[in-house]
Amino acid sequence: MALNSAGGIQGAQAPSGLSRLYSRYATECGLLIAIFAVIVIAILIDPTNAYLEKPWYNATEILRHASILGIFAMGAGIVIISGGIDLSSGSVIAFSGVICCSMILGLCQFAGLVDDTGNPVTANLPGWILVVAISGTLGVGFIVGSFHAWLITVVRLPPFIATLASLVGLRSLGRVLIQDVNRVFTSNANTQIYIRDATYKSLGNEWYIPVIICAVVALVLFTLMRSTVTGRHLYAIGGNEDAARLSGISTEKKKWLAYCIGTMTAALAGILYSSYVGGAMPDRDGLGYELNAIAAAVVGGCSLAGGLGTISGIVLGAIFLRVVIDAVAKTVKDNPDEFQGMIVGLLVVLAVTFNELRSQKGDRKKFFPGALGIVNIISLTVLMGLVAMLVTSDGDSSTDDSRDKLFAGCLVAGITFAVLVARKMFESRPTGEQALVSTPITANAQSDSSAGGSSSESGKQEIEGDGPGGGEEADEGMDS
Amino acid sequence: MSVQALISIREVTKRYPGVVALDSINLDIREGECHSIVGENGAGKSTLMKILSGVITDYEGDLELRGERIRFSGTRAAEAAGISIIHQELNLVEELSASANIFLGREKVRGLGLLDDVSMERAAGELLKSLECDVDPRERAGALRVGDQQLIEIAKALSLNTEILIMDEPTSALTESEVARLYRVIERLREQNVTILYISHKMDEIFRISDRITVLRDGQLVETLDREATDPRRITHLMVGREIEATSFDEPRQPTGEILRVENLSLPWPGHAKEWRLRDISFSLQSGEILGIAGLMGAGRTELMECLFGASEVPYQGEVVFDGESVRFHHPAEAKAAGVALVTEDRKRLGLFSQMSVGNNITMCTLDELVSMPLRQIDRRKEAAAAEESISQLAIKTSGPEAQVTSLSGGNQQKTIIARWLRTNPKVLLLDDPTRGVDVGAKAELYRLMDSLCREGLGILLTSSELPELLTVCDRIIVFCEGRLTGEFTREEATEEKLMEAATQLE
Numbered sequence: 013m014a015l016n017s018a019g020g021i022q023g024a025q026a027p028s029g030l031s032r033l034y035s036r037y038a039t040e041c042g043l044l045i046a047i048f049a050v051i052v053i054a055i056l057i058d059p060t061n062a063y064l065e066k067p068w069y070n071a072t073e074i075l076r077h078a079s080i081l082g083i084f085a086m087g088a089g090i091v092i093i094s095g096g097i098d099l100s101s102g103s104v105i106a107f108s109g110v111i112c113c114s115m116i117l118g119l120c121q122f123a124g125l126v127d128d129t130g131n132p133v134t135a136n137l138p139g140w141i142l143v144v145a146i147s148g149t150l151g152v153g154f155i156v157g158s159f160h161a162w163l164i165t166v167v168r169l170p171p172f173i174a175t176l177a178s179l180v181g182l183r184s185l186g187r188v189l190i191q192d193v194n195r196v197f198t199s200n201a202n203t204q205i206y207i208r209d210a211t212y213k214s215l216g217n218e219w220y221i222p223v224i225i226c227a228v229v230a231l232v233l234f235t236l237m238r239s240t241v242t243g244r245h246l247y248a249i250g251g252n253e254d255a256a257r258l259s260g261i262s263t264e265k266k267k268w269l270a271y272c273i274g275t276m277t278a279a280l281a282g283i284l285y286s287s288y289v290g291g292a293m294p295d296r297d298g299l300g301y302e303l304n305a306i307a308a309a310v311v312g313g314c315s316l317a318g319g320l321g322t323i324s325g326i327v328l329g330a331i332f333l334r335v336v337i338d339a340v341a342k343t344v345k346d347n348p349d350e351f352q353g354m355i356v357g358l359l360v361v362l363a364v365t366f367n368e369l370r371s372q373k374g375d376r377k378k379f380f381p382g383a384l385g386i387v388n389i390i391s392l393t394v395l396m397g398l399v400a401m402l403v404t405s406d407g408d409s410s411t412d413d414s415r416d417k418l419f420a421g422c423l424v425a426g427i428t429f430a431v432l433v434a435r436k437m438f439e440s441r442p443t444g445e446q447a448l449v450s451t452p453i454t455a456n457a458q459s460d461s462s463a464g465g466s467s468s469e470s471g472k473q474e475i476e477g478d479g480p481g482g483g484e485e486a487d488e489g490m491d492s
Numbered sequence: 493m494s495v496q497a498l499i500s501i502r503e504v505t506k507r508y509p510g511v512v513a514l515d516s517i518n519l520d521i522r523e524g525e526c527h528s529i530v531g532e533n534g535a536g537k538s539t540l541m542k543i544l545s546g547v548i549t550d551y552e553g554d555l556e557l558r559g560e561r562i563r564f565s566g567t568r569a570a571e572a573a574g575i576s577i578i579h580q581e582l583n584l585v586e587e588l589s590a591s592a593n594i595f596l597g598r599e600k601v602r603g604l605g606l607l608d609d610v611s612m613e614r615a616a617g618e619l620l621k622s623l624e625c626d627v628d629p630r631e632r633a634g635a636l637r638v639g640d641q642q643l644i645e646i647a648k649a650l651s652l653n654t655e656i657l658i659m660d661e662p663t664s665a666l667t668e669s670e671v672a673r674l675y676r677v678i679e680r681l682r683e684q685n686v687t688i689l690y691i692s693h694k695m696d697e698i699f700r701i702s703d704r705i706t707v708l709r710d711g712q713l714v715e716t717l718d719r720e721a722t723d724p725r726r727i728t729h730l731m732v733g734r735e736i737e738a739t740s741f742d743e744p745r746q747p748t749g750e751i752l753r754v755e756n757l758s759l760p761w762p763g764h765a766k767e768w769r770l771r772d773i774s775f776s777l778q779s780g781e782i783l784g785i786a787g788l789m790g791a792g793r794t795e796l797m798e799c800l801f802g803a804s805e806v807p808y809q810g811e812v813v814f815d816g817e818s819v820r821f822h823h824p825a826e827a828k829a830a831g832v833a834l835v836t837e838d839r840k841r842l843g844l845f846s847q848m849s850v851g852n853n854i855t856m857c858t859l860d861e862l863v864s865m866p867l868r869q870i871d872r873r874k875e876a877a878a879a880e881e882s883i884s885q886l887a888i889k890t891s892g893p894e895a896q897v898t899s900l901s902g903g904n905q906q907k908t909i910i911a912r913w914l915r916t917n918p919k920v921l922l923l924d925d926p927t928r929g930v931d932v933g934a935k936a937e938l939y940r941l942m943d944s945l946c947r948e949g950l951g952i953l954l955t956s957s958e959l960p961e962l963l964t965v966c967d968r969i970i971v972f973c974e975g976r977l978t979g980e981f982t983r984e985e986a987t988e989e990k991l992m993e994a995a996t997q998l999e
Binding site for chain 1: 801803823824825827828829834836841842843844845846847848852856857859860863867868869870912
């Protein structure tokens with residue numbers, strides 16, 4: 013439902029006044045409504061009324077997490093807008109935690125803040141140590157981003173590969189590094205560093221600090237993307253890199269900037285995260301966060317093809333993601349963390365599906381063609397039943413649990429199956445001549461000297477059905 | 493038709509939005525003949541062949557194969573009926589071997605569904621040998637020379653028991669010995685009673701191999717002639733003989749001195765049979781003059797413009813003198829700063845930012861002038877004013893700068909891009925086929941625009957695939973053929989026949 017309204021962003025005509033405002037910010041409006049709706053649903057179905065009992069606590073928790081996610085999601089989003097992809101943010105978060113904490117240890121030694129055994133004392137750090145450590149960490153973010161930009165624009169690796177290398181490499185580097193750092197600066201060889209300083213810890217633990225930092229970063233990046241020449245050029249590169257280069261835009265420099273924003277925001281988030289958990293644990297910190305960031309950007313209206321998306325959309329996408337995760341955590345009492353991956357996965361699939369639909373609007377899309385469709389109807393049915401069973405497991409466990417679960421699972425599976433089969437029947441109605449014409453196989457490979465492109469099979473179009481029925485059904489099932 | 497027609501094309505029409513690519517074509521192809529289809533770029537040759545080979549499936553009219561009405565649902569169906577096409581851009585999977593390419597989609601298998609590479613390679617080897625192609629069938633297709641790759645496509649067609657083979661400008665990328673080998677292959681195919689449809693605009697080839705020649709012009713069939721009954725001069729005349737609506741620019745323009753001079757410019761073509769994309773090009777352009785570049789597709793017009801604009805991937809040799817100074821641009825940004833503007837050939841791919849508005853497209857190159865001070869942020873009021881100014885100056889038909897650029901017609905999109913470049917105050921404007929895909933009325937407007945820009949002192953270098961256009965607009969015309977400069981004419985001297993002769997003048 014959040015994503016439904018995203019379609020109206022490309023009006024052919026220039027509308028005026030309110031409708032123009034709406035069409036420009038359609039994604040944002042949709043996300044706001046969706047966030048509100050998810051909260052209302054969560055309040056309605058949450059048996060323990062967590063939101064109503066502790067509204068302030070819950071609001072600040074959601075905002076804290078959404079802010080940290082939002083900071084590096086904006087970086088990932090700017091890379092996506094400029095036509096690339098940054099898979100490294102999770103590992104950069106872990107790595108920058110290691111760097112920041114290591115620098116603090118090293119600077120403690122440097123300043124003589126050690127106890128009797130020679131171990132650094134990290135409580136009550138002087139301010140300059142924090143300033144140096146944080147700036148140094150951001151500097152490392154800059155270096156990593158520059159390395160990405162070099163791999164991509166000079167060595168000409170695909171962005172996916174270049175940042176994939178960082179994704180796997182940086183975390184590993186951090187894990188090796190942290191042991192040596194501990195060996196040098198302390199008397200052990202731990203795989204973690206703990207920082208005791210209250211100021212440092214407050215950065216991530218006082219809820220308003222991440223929120224303020226996120227807001228400031230958002231303001232800066234919003235201005236950059238919306239109001240500066242550089243921002244316009246980033247959109248241009250993402251939309252049509254060749255045309256941008258031929259317009260005299262130095263695409264390499266702009267990409268350098270984009271990838272540095274990607275890694276520096278991740279480094280900033282890494283510092284906040286490390287402060288929140290009180291140290292650096294590179295084997296666990298930020299694991300899988302790169303996908304959360306991409307998910308937030310995509311849900312927030314960025315097209316993976318580049319050239320589309322706004323900072324405000326990305327921030328709302330991050331909030332939406334956290335709200336959904338939190339709502340599920342509230343309604344599913346036991347081990348909510350384990351549901352996070354499912355939610356993010358589902359939202360990414362839905363958002364990208366919608367993006368695809370948006371770019372080929374008017375095309376009547378078949379979701380369940382042939383044998384592949386049948387297999388996926390069955391698997392989606394089983395999946396939905398399974399999810400329903402798992403979700404039912406909590407609640408008041410006074411009644412017979414397993415029977416409840418089975419019932420709920422079968423019910424949801426049955427409904428899903430009925431809906432999907434109905435959709436398939438709807439799709440496989442004969443649609444006149446269009447069904448008989450197969451796609452020309454070689455049509456894509458020719459340079460057309462004559463007018464127009466290859467055969468555009470704009471046969472009789474059916475009136476578009478109501479979006480992807482299956483997808484929405486899945487969405488509903490997840491929320492409730 | 494006295495002889496039995498193998499294929500009859502009956503009233504075939506193909507429309508694209510705004511353009512009629514083929515207009516009621518009627519043509520009979522006789523069994524076993526070699527039939528050449530000639531015409532200028534955009535005459536409809538390729539479209540017609542794509543219909544015959546099942547690439548294009550929605551068209552009006554009928555095809556008859558041996559008197560039976562057929563309508564192909566795709567290239568597979570056409571191949572099953574015995575019609576294969578060799579495209580100008582070859583369709584090979586470069587990572588697969590030659591034999592795998594030949595049998596792609598109909599691989600031979602042994603028991604258990606395993607590929608029978610041995611027998612495929614043997615069959616492929618025999619086929620290739622029969623075509624005088626001594627490459628190893630196990631060789632990776634991408635590693636082969638273009639001529640050999642083409643023979644692999646021909647071998648593929650033969651292994652399909654093709655009766656009708658369509659070749660779309662097959663010699664455009666071949667060396668001379670490869671061309672000679674191709675002729676021999678064609679002879680051999682004809683002995684096997686394969687009917688050949690041969691698309692080309694090179695007169696010597698056409699007169700060497702064809703039995704009959706059909707001339708297409710602007711989507712219409714002009715005439716079908718026996719080779720014996722005609723000569724290259726007449727065919728050339730038929731190809732170009734078209735009336736263009738006379739946009740007359742009565743007052744002669746006054747060139748005001750040299751702005752751009754190119755001396756012995758050569759552009760290497762690494763890894764290609766022909767070593768040079770451009771060879772020893774020298775010419776000069778004056779301010780207040782429109783210099784046309786004529787040439788067929790692949791003659792090197794676009795490559796020249798890329799060199800002049802600093803957009804060429806490969807560095808060129810030779811010297812470019814711009815505004816009195818010897819220059820060498822390494823990036824379009826340098827060319828832009830110096831005062832050179834390029835309106836690219838492929839509007840969609842290289843020019844438009846299709847997700848942006850008209851205004852944003854217009855101001856893309858000159859945003860630095862539209863910022864206000866504190867943060868150097870874009871001043872939206874200035875930007876809108878600049879866009880409005882350009883829109884009215886060039887009479888771009890749009891609802892306003894906020895409209896999506898994709899909502900505009902082709903001609904107005906082109907004007908949007910020209911407006912973008914005019915805002916940079918260029919001294920030289922490079923226009924690469926600016927009227928492609930633009931309707932007639934908008935063309936005339938673009939001509940008038942060029943004329944007035946020129947009178948304001950701009951030097952314009954214009955390429956076009958339409959000769960009448962060049963003859964109407966240009967003061968002088970130079971002609972390219974396969975990377976060489978083969979002719980230079982003033983407007984008074986130039987005729988379409990002369991230009992076409994120079995453009996088809998092979999070494």
